[in-house]
Amino acid sequence: MWITEKKNGKGTRYMYRERFQDERTGKNIAVSITLNSNSRHAQKIAAEMLRDKFQKKVGNQKEEKAARIESLTLAAVCDEWLSVSDLTVKELTRRNHRAVIRKLQSQLPPGILFNDFTPAMAEKVVNTLYYLDALSFNYVNGLLVLTKAMLKYAKKAGYTNDISDFESIRLKRRPATPEELKKRSNKFLDQKELKECLSQLSRINYRVSLAMEFISLTGLRGGELLALRREDVDLDKRQLKVTGTLVNTRKNGDELQRGTPKNIYSYRTVDLNTRAVQILEWFYTDNKRQEQWGRRGNSLCSKYKDRGYIFTTTTGMPYNLPFIDRLLRQVDIPGKHISAHIFRHTHITMLAAMGVPLKAIMQRVGHNKPDTTLGIYTHVSESMQKELCEKLDRISV
Template sequence: MWCEKKINSKGTSYAYRERFTDKRTGKKHSLVVTLNSNSRHAQKMAATMLMEKFNELIATKAEKWNELTETLTMEAVCREWIDATSIMVKDETNHNHEQYCRRILSGLENGLLFRDFSPVMAERIVQTMYYKEKLSFSYCSSTLTTIKAVMRYAKKSGYVDNIYDFETIKLKRRPATPAELERINNKFLNKQELKECLEQLHGINQRIALAMEFISLTGLRCGEMTALRWQDVHLDKKRLNVNGTIVKSCCNGDEVQRGTPKNIYSYRDVDLNKRAVAILMWFKADNKRLELWSRKGNCISRSYTDRGYIFTTRTGAPYNIQFINRQLRKIFVPGKKISTHIFRHTHISMLAEMNVPLKAIMQRVGHNDPNTTLQIYTHVTETMKTETRIKLEQLSI
């Protein structure tokens, strides 16, 4: 406790101050009482008054807390956390937070009070997802990370005192089944499969077929490819600059569809080969054709508007990734699940076959963690197996 002397028109007074810590929440409270004396008796009286004032404050807070816990639901805390973090993250990340929270709440009783949410419940949610439903390790880990983030927010808000048991929850990776290992190794196409896939896709949608071929030649993410504008391409240098991505949660016609790339390492320049340049030139010519036909009221593209994007629909809007994937599901390649990402993986795989250094591949595709790249092409392709067998024959002692 410390004392401050104050002199005003009413005379001399003494302000006694003390700082207390709420053991339940860890928050500090600075309290003050004013007396007309600074004698020892006044000091003892001030200390007593300050303690009584603090106890009243704690009692009031405890009463309000008890009232709150009678009605505060887990769903309400999740919503508070989403709202609190939304201003600090990208729209796509905020959308993911909402998805994870929905998944968490789906594993709980409707209207569950926050005070009744336990570490056992949290653990059961992610273990059910991973061990019973066989969902991916990364998805289940992200769900667990979300639970911990919500609980940290709750602690800062004073809704809970201790979250240690939540922080110690870990998800142990289960042994991969043969089917899962096969799926991991089938996240790329060999040259024959790629050719067959693109041939089928040409019969469904030529523009999407060329766009997917472009990804297999550049290693771009689908969102990065659809966000490309002519100002991002330098045909004379045979190079493009990646500086944006299409936000999945946006719809065609929204004022803002283009957002920042996945992370700072995604900003990069990507060199183009002749075929990639040819694809760009095809889109340049075909988009111009659609624009001219639109001006003439042609029924094929009467709604075309040039928005500056390269890989577009017949209306000039950038392709929606979900729409592309729906078209890709019509493709059949034995043992392969065809999605936009398989073409990116195929590009990485082809670079690995060509013995391109890992660091160069990482820079080209916008990876920072080498393990991310290694996970994609740790499989050994048939070409690499053949080369290994030839080299083994040359071994001698």
């Protein structure tokens, strides 16, 4: 406690000040009172008054916080958590997080209070989405993971003391239906389907057909392909380096948004075969042609501007993945949903069929977990086993 003497027209007065620590938060709280005396008796009274004032102030804060938590909505807590989470993730991840949280809120009563959100309600939401609505395991489990992350934040913020019942919720993978098993096998193209797909696509947009063929030869992700610059390619060594990805959330007309790859394993060097080199050389030549024609006033190429990117539109801007996927929807391969990603899976399939070790495939395509690679690898192995059985029947003595 410290004392400050103050003089005014009414005489001399003494301000007593003290700083106390709030045990709950660890923060220091300063309080003060004013008395007409600084005698020992006055100091003793001041010390009691300061402590009472501190206790009252802390009590009021507790009541105010309790009242605020009592009226706090789940949506408000979600928004607060998202604003913190947004600082640590990429733009596309931020959008995905917000979409998943909206899905969670859509399954609950509108305006539900945070205190009314129970573990039983959370478990019912994930079970309904997975077992009744038949959404994918990865999606629903991801929703559960984000829900738990939001609740961990709420605990740190002091909105709740115990989230153990939420953390104990687990989503049990149900047996795959025949439709789901068929869907898994539809994530890649066999050689005949690939040839037909590229043939149809070349009649729709020749440049895009070459770009998709390049993915099937290298296993690049769509964003990695579009982010490729000439400086990332060494044609003499027949190699390219993956050092970035194009953010596909950009709008038409926006400046390029070249971000970092998906994860640390995505930084890699990819060897190129002869056909992949030919495709790169074609784009180098055609992009140069468009730039020169534009300089000469050719109206078709007048908007072309060389930005160093390889797989570009006639303006020199990298293609937009949603635009590519819209073109691919015009391709008709029975039983297959054609998107840019199917060509990446097709590349993995071809490597697996050639007997390339799983680890080598993962390194080439930038996988850090074997789940996706192994799923395709196993399917191809089963197909090869079936082919072997058929050939065994032809053996005769």
